[in-house]
Amino acid sequence: MLRTRQFCISIFLAFLSPSVLAIPIYAGSGTDAEGDVTDAQFADPTLHDLASVLVEVDESTFFARVLFHGNTYSAQSEAVDSKGYSKVSIGLDLDQDPDTGDPGVDSSGNNADFFGTDILISLDKNFPSIFRFSDTGVFEGRSFLNTGGITELLNGIEVSIPLSLLDNEEGQLNFFVLAQQSRGTSSSTGIVDYMSDIGVQAFGTSRVTTPPPSAVPGPSAIALILLGLPMVFLSAWMKRRRARRRDVVV
Ligand SMILES: [Ca+2]
Numbered sequence: 001m002l003r004t005r006q007f008c009i010s011i012f013l014a015f016l017s018p019s020v021l022a023i024p025i026y027a028g029s030g031t032d033a034e035g036d037v038t039d040a041q042f043a044d045p046t047l048h049d050l051a052s053v054l055v056e057v058d059e060s061t062f063f064a065r066v067l068f069h070g071n072t073y074s075a076q077s078e079a080v081d082s083k084g085y086s087k088v089s090i091g092l093d094l095d096q097d098p099d100t101g102d103p104g105v106d107s108s109g110n111n112a113d114f115f116g117t118d119i120l121i122s123l124d125k126n127f128p129s130i131f132r133f134s135d136t137g138v139f140e141g142r143s144f145l146n147t148g149g150i151t152e153l154l155n156g157i158e159v160s161i162p163l164s165l166l167d168n169e170e171g172q173l174n175f176f177v178l179a180q181q182s183r184g185t186s187s188s189t190g191i192v193d194y195m196s197d198i199g200v201q202a203f204g205t206s207r208v209t210t211p212p213p214s215a216v217p218g219p220s221a222i223a224l225i226l227l228g229l230p231m232v233f234l235s236a237w238m239k240r241r242r243a244r245r246r247d248v249v250v
């Protein structure tokens with residue numbers, strides 16, 4: 001009878017576990033207007049005009065692609081240091097809670113009503129980095145990114161980061177993008193374009209996949225579960241009954 005009970009339990013768990021262990025996959029995107037580069041602060045006003053962002057998260061990797069309007073992306077790989085190049089920063093609100101992390105999307109606290117920056121990804125060829133902030137907004141440290149995960153495009157830049165560097169985030173998060181002009185050293189101009197704009201709700205990811213077919217119990221699996229449950233309870237009851245009988249005999 002014990003073997004029967006173990007068999008019933010194993011069948012029950014076999015059909016139940018896939019729905020618990022299904023792999024979540026998230027994605028989100030956003031766009032930004034053309035010709036809205038502002039407050040250039042010595043940057044070239046004809047450059048660094050953000051156009052769109054795509055974020056995707058699978059079971060192991062965070063991916064982002066940031067594109068610029070027209071020919072306004074100044075490639076890092078081709079830049080003359082004295083001229084500088086487009087510097088991209090991606091802020092993540094991992095818990096989608098504006099009350100945790102560094103308030104807002106910049107040092108002025110813009111969009112603090114919508115956004116609390118938990119992680120800031122800085123894509124700068126000299127020092128690609130991840131900056132971390134505590135729940136109370138305290139700067140917690142900086143880790144450098146492997147440049148092998150960064151790819152420059154004709155009109156933008158892509159980055160892939162292991163989730164282990166993003167606190168193993170499961171993928172449901174909010175995000176924003178900033179553009180600056182690097183001065184070719186460790187410094188850069190002020191922010192020249194925001195995506196989303198100041199005063200506009202941040203972009204967010206949502207789940208884009210459904211659990212794999214095996215994760216959804218079909219009619220036969222449901223029948224087995226319905227059959228297995230009573231058998232589990234029946235075998236347990238019979239075991240207790242036999243034990244009571246042995247106690248009486250002793
Ligand atoms: Ca723009």
Ligand SMILES: [Ca+2]
Pocket residue numbers: 093094095096097098099100101115116117118
């Ligand atoms: Ca937050």
